[in-house]
Amino acid sequence: xxxxxxxxxxxxxxxxxxxxxxxxxxxxxxxxxxxxxxxxxxxxxxxxxxxxxxxxxxxxxxxxxxxxxxxxxxxxxxxxxxxxxxxxxxxxxxxxxxxxxxxxxxxxxxxxxxxxxxxxxxxxxxxxxxxxxxxxxxxxxxxxxxxxxxxxxxxxxxxxxxxxxxxxxxxxxxxxxxxxxxxxxxxxxxxxxxxxxxxxxxxxxxxxxxxxxxxxxxxxxxxxxxxxxxxxxxxxxxxxxxxxx
Amino acid sequence: xxxxxxxxxxxxxxxxxxxxxxxxxxxxxxxxxxxxxxxxxxxxxxxxxxxxxxxxxxxxxxxxxxxxxxxxxxxxxxxxxxxxxxxxxxxxxxxxxxxxxxxxxxxxxxxxxxxxxxxxxxxxxxxxxxxxxxxxxxxxxxxxxxxxxxxxxxxxxxxxxxxxxxxxxxxxxxxxxxxxxxxxxxxxxxxxxxxxxxxxxxxxxxxxxxxxxxxxxx
Numbered sequence: 001x002x003x004x005x006x007x008x009x010x011x012x013x014x015x016x017x018x019x020x021x022x023x024x025x026x027x028x029x030x031x032x033x034x035x036x037x038x039x040x041x042x043x044x045x046x047x048x049x050x051x052x053x054x055x056x057x058x059x060x061x062x063x064x065x066x067x068x069x070x071x072x073x074x075x076x077x078x079x080x081x082x083x084x085x086x087x088x089x090x091x092x093x094x095x096x097x098x099x100x101x102x103x104x105x106x107x108x109x110x111x112x113x114x115x116x117x118x119x120x121x122x123x124x125x126x127x128x129x130x131x132x133x134x135x136x137x138x139x140x141x142x143x144x145x146x147x148x149x150x151x152x153x154x155x156x157x158x159x160x161x162x163x164x165x166x167x168x169x170x171x172x173x174x175x176x177x178x179x180x181x182x183x184x185x186x187x188x189x190x191x192x193x194x195x196x197x198x199x200x201x202x203x204x205x206x207x208x209x210x211x212x213x214x215x216x217x218x219x220x221x222x223x224x225x226x227x228x229x230x231x232x233x234x235x236x237x238x239x240x241x242x243x244x245x
Numbered sequence: 246x247x248x249x250x251x252x253x254x255x256x257x258x259x260x261x262x263x264x265x266x267x268x269x270x271x272x273x274x275x276x277x278x279x280x281x282x283x284x285x286x287x288x289x290x291x292x293x294x295x296x297x298x299x300x301x302x303x304x305x306x307x308x309x310x311x312x313x314x315x316x317x318x319x320x321x322x323x324x325x326x327x328x329x330x331x332x333x334x335x336x337x338x339x340x341x342x343x344x345x346x347x348x349x350x351x352x353x354x355x356x357x358x359x360x361x362x363x364x365x366x367x368x369x370x371x372x373x374x375x376x377x378x379x380x381x382x383x384x385x386x387x388x389x390x391x392x393x394x395x396x397x398x399x400x401x402x403x404x405x406x407x408x409x410x411x412x413x414x415x416x417x418x419x420x421x422x423x424x425x426x427x428x429x430x431x432x433x434x435x436x437x438x439x440x441x442x443x444x445x446x447x448x449x450x451x452x453x454x455x456x457x458x459x460x461x462x463x
Binding site: 055057059060061062064065066068069070071079081082083084096100101102103105107108143144145146147148149150158159160161162163164165196197230233234236237 | 248304305306309310311312314315318319320321331332333350351352353355357358360361362364365374389390391392393394395403404405406407409410411412413
């Protein structure tokens, strides 16, 4: 469900990321990561882990089947493979984010856009999501075996009756944003490489702005908690994780 | 519902070099050499067979559901589907299929996801990811829970709607239907013959499957 955004009067931190950039951060419980598509057409590939026990990690099949959805928007939560809620999507001006398309690698980027090496292009070189994920994961002691299926925020794939997938152009407009409220301390690893099915023949990844906001915990009447019984039970398991803390 | 295409195999079970019936709820982990053909037979119908593949020489390269569906441009697996690795290499190809459609979006059941999906008191029930964990622990060589990635559900039907909904439909399989893959490199196959009793994916009745392997025809 597409919604207006929450006020940002509790801003703790903000930064911008160029297209093709990468970032990782431990988003503390009860803070919100806001991602803003500054120019429209951004793609944010994202993986997430329990910061204290990274084996407890984003699991998109669990996330999708528990909420009977193949897209992500407000009300949905990102679930871990241990039945926990990592992030709740508390606001979203887009309405559809892609959990199916995965991410590109160096070979795919070269095949699609040609070669632009660091030697020749310095920091204007062509980066790829796979390597960006590995770099940021590596900063937290994680590696290839810790790669999980990623979300592509701001992108959309349409699926027809035959199961064929098509990139939906113009899904995200300038200024569109999504709020991810952390329900535990979450290690988030993200990058701004183009969606692997983006039909644009040019290497043109878009920048984003990231804001970290202090937000109240999910109350008993929280929209994400009450979207479905499955979400209520995942919140209960997540709160049990913090018993005695 | 989309058209289902069936492709029969010409391989004769009498010539198989391996033939084993895997009971419901059991795990199976086995090496498939490059060029070998591996068949899974849904003996009684609508059994979900949760399956992972790894590069046998480097298990950090493993089956990737997202890379598989994106590279073929479609969600459902059937004859011709190349099962892609996390490094976008072809691990195996589906070469025969008398079921017509297999899922790779729905993932595997787990003690914890059963708590979320059904009831907090379901944690004790047997699940695919417990089977995966036990098989990986016994395999050794340092493989752990982080090596359980997003699997294939052979014989399961999980359609995605144009509106972005996900549904769990009645199976399109039936007793005796099978799927065959040819190993395109030396791979390790890990199977949990799904024990799920909380939803109709197995018609509430998990059943055995038959596993056969053929060497390449000389």
